[in-house]
Amino acid sequence: MKAWQKLDSRSVFRNPVLELHQERVRTPRGDETDWTVVEIGDGVCVVPLRPDGGVHMIRQYRHAVGEWVLEFPAGRVEPGEDPEAAGRRELAEEAGLEADAWQGLGAFWPLDGVCRHRIHLFLARGLTPTAPGHETFEAIEPRDFGPEALRDALEVGDIRCGIALAALARVFLVHSEGAS
Structure with a gap:
């Protein structure tokens, strides 16, 4: 199975603990959608x-x-x-x-x-x-x-x-x- 393809990503919020990204993705079936990702780090x-x-x-x-x-x-x-x-x-x-x-x-x-x-x-x-x-x-x-x-x-x-x-x-x- 293929992975989703990231078409675009932009940071919409950031503080010392986390960053919030809004990403535009394409699924293996070809559907496009927006996905929100929280980046906290390790x-x-x-x-x-x-x-x-x-x-x-x-x-x-x-x-x-x-x-x-x-x-x-x-x-x-x-x-x-x-x-x-x-x-x-x-x-x-x-x-x-x-x-x-x-x-x-x-x-x-x-x-x-x-x-x-x-x-x-x-x-x-x-x-x-x-x-x-x-x-x-x-x-x-x-x-x-x-x-x-x-x-x-x-x-x-x-x-x-x-x-x-x-x-x-x-x-x-x-x-x-x-x-x-």
Whole structure:
């Protein structure tokens, strides 16, 4: 199957977080339509794994949904920054943790229908505390989950962040395959 052909693209809005593009496209069947694309750039998500199989999460207020949400440390990969370096920075800033061992778990598109925003996923082990450094607009509380508490939180729907759910799925898949 052929890809859509981009005929035109123009920026209609831009701020420090995102850019909105209006694109004119032609589908493989020859139909032309306008498509709006949100450009956010690359991000990173870190799953801090405890030795007992539990995880460190954060509870963060998210204005877009008007709720406190359970997430993993995550954030933007700055231009020119290596995704693992961004993960190390976000783990320290948001969770107050450093990790000795890092494992890349690939990347994924959390909103691929409308958004160019790729998330690089990492598993962090060998955790030690460090001073957190939240950004001024962030409201963050650390949360620890043992394996059973994590399973319970998933079962009752306490974890609703799509990126966190995708991260947990990947981590559970890696562990079920016997990877270390």
